[in-house]
Amino acid sequence: MILTPEVLTLCILNILFAFFAIIAFVLSVKIFLQWDLNATTQKQYLLEKQSFLAATIIKYIFAIKVPLFLFFIFTLDKISHVLTGAMCAAGVVDATQYGTYLLILKVINLYIFAYWLMLHRADMQDENQPYTKRKFGLFIAAFFLFIAEVVLEGIMFSAIDVDKMVSCCGSLYSSSATSYVSNIFRIDTEVLLFVFYGNFVLIGLFYLLKNKYLFALSNLSFIVSGVITLIAFFGMYIYQLPTHHCPFCFLQNDYYYVGYLIYFLLFIGTFSGIGAGLLPASNTSRNIGYKISLLFNGLYVLLLSLYPLFFYIKNGVWL
Amino acid sequence: MKNKTWLQSVLNIYLIEYALSAILRQKYKNFFILSIFTFLTFLLASVFFITNSIKYELESTLEALPQIIVQKIKAGRQDDMDVSAVDEILSIAGVSDAVARVWGYYYFQNAGVNFTLVGVDEYENQYKNSLEKIVQKFDFNNEENIPSMIVGQGVKENMSRNYYKQYFNFIKSEGTLKKVNIAGVFDADTQLESNDMIVMSKDEVREIFDIQQTKATDIVVKVVNPEEINTIASKIRLMYPECRVITNQDLQVSYQNIFDYKSGIFLALFIVCLFTFFMIVYDKASGLSSEEKREIGILKAIGWRVDDVLKEKFYESFILSFFAYVLGIGFAFAFVYIFQAPLLRNVFIGYSELKTSFELPFVFDTQTLFLVFFLSVPIYVAATILPSWKVATLEADEVIR
Amino acid sequence: MIELIDVTKIYEVNKKESVRALSHINLKIKEGELVILKGSSGSGKSTILSLIAALSKPTSGEVLVDTKKISKLPDNFSSEYRRDNIGFVFQKYNLIPNLSVKENILLPLVPLNLDAQSMHQMSESVMQRFHIEHKQDVLVRNLSGGEQQRAAIARANINNPKIILADEPTANLDEKLSLHFIEMLRELKASNKTIVIATHDPLFFGLDFVDREIQVHNGSLVL
Numbered sequence: 001m002i003l004t005p006e007v008l009t010l011c012i013l014n015i016l017f018a019f020f021a022i023i024a025f026v027l028s029v030k031i032f033l034q035w036d037l038n039a040t041t042q043k044q045y046l047l048e049k050q051s052f053l054a055a056t057i058i059k060y061i062f063a064i065k066v067p068l069f070l071f072f073i074f075t076l077d078k079i080s081h082v083l084t085g086a087m088c089a090a091g092v093v094d095a096t097q098y099g100t101y102l103l104i105l106k107v108i109n110l111y112i113f114a115y116w117l118m119l120h121r122a123d124m125q126d127e128n129q130p131y132t133k134r135k136f137g138l139f140i141a142a143f144f145l146f147i148a149e150v151v152l153e154g155i156m157f158s159a160i161d162v163d164k165m166v167s168c169c170g171s172l173y174s175s176s177a178t179s180y181v182s183n184i185f186r187i188d189t190e191v192l193l194f195v196f197y198g199n200f201v202l203i204g205l206f207y208l209l210k211n212k213y214l215f216a217l218s219n220l221s222f223i224v225s226g227v228i229t230l231i232a233f234f235g236m237y238i239y240q241l242p243t244h245h246c247p248f249c250f251l252q253n254d255y256y257y258v259g260y261l262i263y264f265l266l267f268i269g270t271f272s273g274i275g276a277g278l279l280p281a282s283n284t285s286r287n288i289g290y291k292i293s294l295l296f297n298g299l300y301v302l303l304l305s306l307y308p309l310f311f312y313i314k315n316g317v318w319l
Numbered sequence: 320m321k322n323k324t325w326l327q328s329v330l331n332i333y334l335i336e337y338a339l340s341a342i343l344r345q346k347y348k349n350f351f352i353l354s355i356f357t358f359l360t361f362l363l364a365s366v367f368f369i370t371n372s373i374k375y376e377l378e379s380t381l382e383a384l385p386q387i388i389v390q391k392i393k394a395g396r397q398d399d400m401d402v403s404a405v406d407e408i409l410s411i412a413g414v415s416d417a418v419a420r421v422w423g424y425y426y427f428q429n430a431g432v433n434f435t436l437v438g439v440d441e442y443e444n445q446y447k448n449s450l451e452k453i454v455q456k457f458d459f460n461n462e463e464n465i466p467s468m469i470v471g472q473g474v475k476e477n478m479s480r481n482y483y484k485q486y487f488n489f490i491k492s493e494g495t496l497k498k499v500n501i502a503g504v505f506d507a508d509t510q511l512e513s514n515d516m517i518v519m520s521k522d523e524v525r526e527i528f529d530i531q532q533t534k535a536t537d538i539v540v541k542v543v544n545p546e547e548i549n550t551i552a553s554k555i556r557l558m559y560p561e562c563r564v565i566t567n568q569d570l571q572v573s574y575q576n577i578f579d580y581k582s583g584i585f586l587a588l589f590i591v592c593l594f595t596f597f598m599i600v601y602d603k604a605s606g607l608s609s610e611e612k613r614e615i616g617i618l619k620a621i622g623w624r625v626d627d628v629l630k631e632k633f634y635e636s637f638i639l640s641f642f643a644y645v646l647g648i649g650f651a652f653a654f655v656y657i658f659q660a661p662l663l664r665n666v667f668i669g670y671s672e673l674k675t676s677f678e679l680p681f682v683f684d685t686q687t688l689f690l691v692f693f694l695s696v697p698i699y700v701a702a703t704i705l706p707s708w709k710v711a712t713l714e715a716d717e718v719i720r
Numbered sequence: 721m722i723e724l725i726d727v728t729k730i731y732e733v734n735k736k737e738s739v740r741a742l743s744h745i746n747l748k749i750k751e752g753e754l755v756i757l758k759g760s761s762g763s764g765k766s767t768i769l770s771l772i773a774a775l776s777k778p779t780s781g782e783v784l785v786d787t788k789k790i791s792k793l794p795d796n797f798s799s800e801y802r803r804d805n806i807g808f809v810f811q812k813y814n815l816i817p818n819l820s821v822k823e824n825i826l827l828p829l830v831p832l833n834l835d836a837q838s839m840h841q842m843s844e845s846v847m848q849r850f851h852i853e854h855k856q857d858v859l860v861r862n863l864s865g866g867e868q869q870r871a872a873i874a875r876a877n878i879n880n881p882k883i884i885l886a887d888e889p890t891a892n893l894d895e896k897l898s899l900h901f902i903e904m905l906r907e908l909k910a911s912n913k914t915i916v917i918a919t920h921d922p923l924f925f926g927l928d929f930v931d932r933e934i935q936v937h938n939g940s941l942v943l
């Protein structure tokens with residue numbers, strides 16, 4: 001159990017979110033089941049009003065969730081000073097069996113909430129509100145994921161044992177580690193880089209073909225290949241150490257917080273790519289989505305590629 | 320309409336302006352909320368600032384703390400230790416140094432405070448870097464016959480307040496006086512550690528406290544590898560069963576525990592306050608006067624959308640709560656670092672009555688600002704969601720009739 | 721232009737009680753037409769106006785404006801429709817008393833986030849047109865009834881609407897000011913706006929520039 005003011009703050013906000021999310025959930029279920037835009041009954045008018053409340057609550061939660069996610073990472077970094085052995089957030093994530101799942105769940109929820117907002121916008125721009133049922137249906141699913149996140153976060157913090165030694169990121173993200181993370185180090189560097197750059201080329205190709213489903217799919221796979229290549233290959237060059245691969249350390253001051261930029265680019269790039277593929281939208285706004293996705297994914301590839309390039313120019317060798 | 324900058328398309332200045340004027344039109348109500356909210360953020364920020372400062376002080380003190388201390392216990396109380404034990408401890412493998420310390424608390428009756436008297440020996444290794452510096456800088460035997468001492472800033476102030484400017488008269492344990500010159504004042508890295516400290520030669524301290532030449536107050540031990548502290552401590556325990564052996568980890572944990580306990584209680588109280596506040600805001604915001612309702616009705620009738628009204632209400636609550644947040648932080652800064660947090664600091668520094676006072680060092684931590692932000696603004700905004708939605712979806716037709 | 725097809729409006733006061741304000745009304749108003757709705761108190765005149773303004777929704781039937789079905793617009797869109805097409809002069813003027821004349825007149829434009837220059841131009845031109853610019857910085861609560869009236873009309877015209885609705889515009893004015901209002905009305909009519917006025921003030925009856933007078937009685941139109 002660890003109860004620093006930061007953890008307590010996260011818990012308070014989570015309880016608040018959960019309270020509001022339950023209200024939004026109940027309304028969503030009602031709207032999902034009873035929505036009928038053509039009806040002129042009092043009930044339908046009431047539902048139309050309540051849809052505003054539900055949407056406002058969801059927007060509120062998302063608006064706080066994004067900065068709170070950064071705060072969460074900050075908090076993990078801070079806790080890592082208290083835990084013996086941990087150097088950065090990675091050690092805290094690994095300190096309990098829930099950490100990794102919680103982190104993945106948090107990221108998934110961010111994508112879902114962002115997708116929900118885009119759907120909501122498309123819905124509100126049309127007089128017939130064609131996606132109302134769909135968006136509140138989506139929230140019903142998102143609600144359970146969200147509650148799972150809140151519960152898991154509580155469990156994780158209460159499971160952290162201050163006196164137990166944890167692993168540091170240097171040993172977690174290395175080829176000698178026993179966890180499933182270490183599997184990615186078994187992949188050949190050539191294969192890895194081929195997949196990474198190949199995936200980006202595919203995104204460009206599907207942009208030219210204007211195939212929205214393939215575009216979304218290639219973006220989805222780019223999240224995975226992007227992160228794995230970052231850990232297995234580019235990380236070494238960011239740290240300029242052949243043994244250091246941690247995906248958290250470069251979020252810290254010593255690396256000029258570059259990690260936040262890296263993940264921001266990847267998130268915006270892939271999210272708008274997936275959104276452009278899956279969101280109902282006019283051709284012009286879909287085109288904007290394609291372009292944003294291409295731009296940000298491109299910047300991600302460029303930024304990461306520059307690290308080994310500069311390293312090579314400076315030292316004349318590859319790691 | 321076409322030449323909008325990016326900022327303009329994101330922020331609607333006119334809506335913000337309207338929100339501001341709406342806040343000002345409800346002067347009394349909003350002033351009431353602002354005062355409570357400012358006070359709450361002020362309180363919260365002050366506590367975090369104080370704890371940050373003390374933590375910083377403690378950490379620096381603990382870092383300077385010896386790894387192992389050996390004390391002799393007799394009849395349940397600490398007693399003087401034989402200096403000869405130093406050589407025996409030095410023979411344990413892994414021990415890099417052992418120093419016999421001669422020190423004690425001297426109660427200065429006129430001022431009602433305790434000084435810490437520390438004896439040093441020029442030719443000996445010092446157990447602390449700060450002492451090493453002092454020994455190198457000052458010469459204790461510059462004047463024959465009259466001994467001298469170096470004092471901390473707090474000691475100096477206390478003495479001169481009682482007209483001891485050049486020297487000080489210690490009362491020895493048999494009752495006679497001993498005059499010691501004040502040779503200098505030192506600034507230490509941290510104040511908690513050394514503000515009340517007096518450094519002089521070991522012989523002087525022995526004389527004042529009546530300690531025999533073969534005895535010392537305690538022995539501090541330095542260890543080569545910090546991982547071995549516990550094993551070496553237990554070896555010493557075996558050698559001297561009559562002694563108490565304390566490691567710096569023991570101290571660290573006990574300090575930290577007292578500390579977390581106090582801020583924990585505070586936070587629990589704070590949460591109660593926060594939820595009370597939440598209810599007050601909810602109540603204030605939902606108890607709309609018919610005039611306010613009519614206003615929203617008019618806005619909707621002339622073409623404001625529900626979303627526009629919600630946005631305006633959000634601006635209102637954000638402006639109000641953010642303003643309170645900034646005010647609270649500002650007041651807390653002044654309160655803690657300029658006025659040294661009267662009253663509140665005593666909650667966190669229990670022993671401040673006995674010790675000479677120390678200044679709270681300025682520790683700037685951006686994370687604390689975020690922490691206070693997350694505990695204030697989002698909670699206020701949350702409290703206004705339901706009431707805002709209620710007015711935004713009022714039937715315009717019915718309220719303006 | 722404006723078309724009410726078989727419109728019925730029932731207000732549900734509470735679970736048991738309900739008031740039938742309009743029943744099966746059919747009404748067509750052409751572009752540029754000026755129509756007077758007259759009838760005793762409680763006959764349903766205001767209800768008709770608020771249906772045309774999409775301020776309330778009919779219990780059954782349809783309201784079309786420019787062939788667009790406005791009776792079933794979602795809340796946000798009915799507001800946009802009002803903002804773009806309707807200028808409403810309310811019976812009690814419905815100005816915000818603690819704001820100045822100019823601020824009140826600009827209110828409909830606030831959510832549009834226009835640039836300062838065009839906001840200024842638009843407000844100047846309507847304030848001049850309805851002779852209120854000399855009071856632009858005075859708080860509305862310090863205005864006389866006639867000045868409030870003019871401010872309200874200026875506000876209704878700031879977005880240059882196609883349709884002007886007025887509910888009992890002369891109820892709080894003396895005869896001189898009422899005649900002044902009628903002159904403004906003549907000017908609006910000349911600028912080819914579609915105008916609907918609900919009133920029982922006899923001053924309006926038999927005016928030369930009024931196209932039609934419609935009698936409302938107990939929720940039905942008397943033709």
Ligand SMILES: Nc1ncnc2c1ncn2[C@@H]1O[C@H](COP(=O)(O)OP(=O)(O)OP(=O)(O)O)[C@@H](O)[C@H]1O
Nearest residue numbers: 717731733739741760761762763764765766767768
């Ligand atoms: N919000 C409401 N709830 C219940 N009943 C209402 C409501 N609004 C109007 N009514 C009723 O509907 C009927 C028609 O009202 P309306 O305001 O249209 O009449 P009116 O012709 O404008 O009358 P007046 O000349 O007095 O303004 C009246 O009986 C009124 O009491």
Ligand SMILES: [Mg+2]
Nearest residue numbers: 765766767887
């Ligand atoms: Mg009426």
